[in-house]
Amino acid sequence: MSHTTDTPLLPNFLAGRWQTGHGRGSTLLDPVLGTPLVRVDNTGLDLAEGFAFARDQGGNALRAMSYGQRAAMLGEVVKVLQANRDAYYDIATRNCGTVKNDSAVDIDGGIFTLGYYARQGEALGDATCLLDGDRIRMGKDPVFQTQHVLLPTRGVALFINAFNFPSWGLWEKAAPALLSGVPVIVKPATATAWLTQRMVEDVVKAGVLPNGALSVVCGSSAGLMDQLQPFDVVSFTGSAETARLIRSHPAVAGASVRCNIEADSLNSALLDPAATDGSEAFNLLVKEVVREMTVKSGQKCTAIRRIFVPRALYAATAAAMSTRLARTTVGNPRNESVRMGALVSREQHDGVLAGIAHLKTEAEVLHDGAAVGLVDADAAVAACVAPVLLGSQDPVKAKVLHEVEVFGPVATLMPYDSEEQAFELIRRGEGSLVASVYSEDPAFIARAAAELADSHGRVHAISPDVAASQTGHGNVMPMSLHGGPGRAGGGEELGGLRALGFYHRRSAVQASSAALDALARTGVAFKP
Ligand code: NAP
Secondary structure, three states, rough: OOOOOOOOOOOOOOOEEEEEOOOOOOEOOOOOOOOOOEEEEEOOOHHHHHHHHHHHHHHHHHHOOOOHHHHHHHHHHHHHHHHHHHHHHHHHHHHOOOOOHHHHHHHHHHHHHHHHEEEEEEEEOOOOEEEEEHHHHOOOOOOOOEEEEEEEOOOOOEEEEEOOOOOHHHHHHHHHHHHHHOOOOEEHHHHHHHHHHHHHHHHHHOOOOEEEEEEEEOOOOOHHHOOOOOOEEEEOOHHHHHHHHHHOOHHHHOOOOEEEEEEEOOOOEEEOOOOOOOOOHHHHHHHHHHHHHHHHHOOOOOOOEEEEEEHHHHHHHHHHHHHHHHOOEEEEEOOOOOOOOOOOOOOHHHHHHHHHHHHHHOOOOEEEEHHOOOOOOOOOOOOOOOOOOEEEEOOOOHHHHOOOOOOOEEEEEEEEHHHHHHHHHOOOOOOOEEEEEEEEOOHHHHHHHHHHHHHHHEEEEOOOOHOOOOOOOOOOOOOEEOOOOOHHHHEOOOOOOOHHHEEEEEEEEEHHHHHHHHHHOEEOOOOO
16 A cells, blocks of 8 residues: 555544554555545554553443443444434445445445344343343252353453455444443454544544443554453454464463454355256346345455356356346446446455456356446556356366455356255355355255254355345344354354353352342343
């Protein structure tokens, strides 16, 4: 990223005050026009002071409130964000290069998630602790029992976020953290930090949160992990490479700082072996895959990367998808005729092209939208990549196709010869966020779910009866679990009130019935 000192420098909010870094910082660019927008920097900030302030001031204030009060506070945050939506859409167009529908996934998706937790939290009322399960007798005499309780950790939650969701990525984590009573420090990915910074600024200025409950540090990640102490938690979203560094940091490896990792993933779509060309399941698969490839230019951790169809349908699927993909106009999101905007940066553009070249060592090109050209954008400047559908007739032999995540509008079609082989091939992703299944047969869907659930955070089944109501393969809904085992990072987020678990500590209180009665009067049953 280049450095231009005449571009506005965004302040950080840390230790309860606005602070600008003392360095030149990094310049955020418009990925379509290549023009500089704002700079971010945190050089010279006293991180230790900021973390201590959040822990003490923010944490104490939040823990003094009940779940119901904190839920009401989230409701106030929703109102602030809704009042400023236009500004967020403008920033998204300029800094993320997204068309309106794609900006909505990030902006309105974040606001929706906050609203969901505000409603869920309201039901917890004036409790200040969560009662986990029933009391358990410890011996013959029933007077001495165990009650498991969950209490908010007395630390700070550090979020290190990915570039693709500057809004949703903040709020899907902050909603359960703040509802739990744990203060948040967010470090957005540099390329798209502006939207995160602006949302935090609006919320802080509105005064709807206690001071220290929400802080933002933009720019370099240097030194942030070093601040973490045993009762803090860190939640990371990003690449597998950076995830390795987070996991091996002494705070995590040595001080048991709780760590949640959401990393990359080779998500799959699977068509029922009984499907035929033009059947309902076939059409649903084609439609969903094309949508997933193009929403946010394929920059979704949940996007479909591998498509498995019965061998007899390989050519028909390729043809049907190509026809639909050809309708995707790519270019400047300010032009009404454009369906798909840019990737977030020229670096990502180059990375995606290199990734496609890598996949092509094992795959043929079934569709490449590049030939059509860009709308209102200069191909030498804009970070735009047209959708590319690849295909391989030999997925068993393929290696790269099951290993390399290309973070753009790219997917690979592969045929399978038996149901068992299809499940095996999907599992070659070594743990993914989501697999979707397209079928008219409930029994096949049930078998697929049983075969795939252990290696996927979510199994999304699309049958004709739910075609209109299904929420989308790649859409992360707050009531469902998000995360995945193995390569996907091994993390768990959302899933309704399950998300509160990460920000609480479970303890077994062993005491008399009278003492447990007194404790129970401060609590509410935890039923996620
Ligand atoms: P990234 O390069 O790993 O960066 C992620 C975050 O880590 C950024 O904020 C980055 O800051 C920071 N970072 C970089 N080096 C660090 C270090 N040594 N210590 C601490 N933090 C460091 O990932 P990305 O390119 O932004 O995101 C794309 C990837 O994220 C894709 O692979 C995608 O699949 C994955 N993703 C996963 C999910 C999920 O929920 N599973 C969601 C979205 C994205 P800078 O930006 O300042 O470098």
